Amino acid sequence: MRVAFVADSTLGLPPERARALGIAVVPVRVRIGERDLADYLEATPAMLARAFEEGRPIATAAPPPAAFATAFERLLNDHDRVVAVTVSRRLSGTFESARLAARSFGERVLVLDSMALNAGLRFLIEAARRWLAEGLAFEALPARAEAYARGIAGWILPASLEGLYRSGRIGNLTRAVGQVLRVLPLLELREGRLFAAGRVRGFARGVGALATRYRPYAPRRVALAHAENPRAVARLKEAIEALGGRVDPIVHDAGAAVAAHGGPGSIGLIVDPESA
Helix, strand or coil, rough: EEEEEEEEEHHHCHHHHHHCCCCCCEEEEEEECEEEECCCCCCCHHHHHHHHCCCCCCCEECCCHHHHHHHHHHCCCCCCEEEEEEEECCCCCCHHHHHHHHHHHHEEEEEEECCCCCHHHHHHHHHHHHHCCCCHHCCCCCCCHHHHHCCCEEEEEECCCCCHHHHCCCCCCHHHHHHHHHHEEEEEEECCCCEEEEEEHHHHHHHHHHHHHHHHHHCHHHHHEEEECEEEEEHHHHHHHHCCCCCCCCCCCCHHHHHHCCCCCCEEEEEEECCC
């Protein structure tokens, strides 16, 4: 059985790089000012950073069902089944959009909730491919995927409070106090939700705090991601490897859609639950 895989653009890889990994990408929508743009194809991290600097309104929206339907139809021309993996349904309406599109294709299209974002989507796709190659029945994939997704762990460190404020996750007073004290929140991804996992004084200390959060999971595979901040990711990689961690060679970026919420300069990590 020939199975194709699709992810939304919170996957954190440019479409051409994702295609090289056998993953088709459906772009999330990014609104900058009055312009409605496709993540990666039209909206870039550099463009988003300029919008932050200029104080322009920024918002994101799930891809419309028609965008997923177009991708499904194209892939079914030369595949028997399609598996779509989306950002957590608790963070976005993308899962529901993909599921609505999938209804027109019956059992040929399966939509899975990664309960994650960014590298978590790739990890689940890789795991699903492995399970199917090992003989798992296609019908058993949802239950296996859900159990896997519940085990994904991740943390995000924003470089500033501006993205969290503009996305409505914190209020103006919290932003103002945090800016004065140079306090940043450490966000934890667990079972598809983002939680405040502590606070750090300054971004440099936050990089060390991210590595410390990974320590109990060593030597599991971990993927790193950033929003236009390769230097911080390099420091995080060194810190994790010093703990005996296994850093995945593919470094993800945030893309404009994810960076719209975390803000430019943010970094994060995702742990593969089946890679001990």
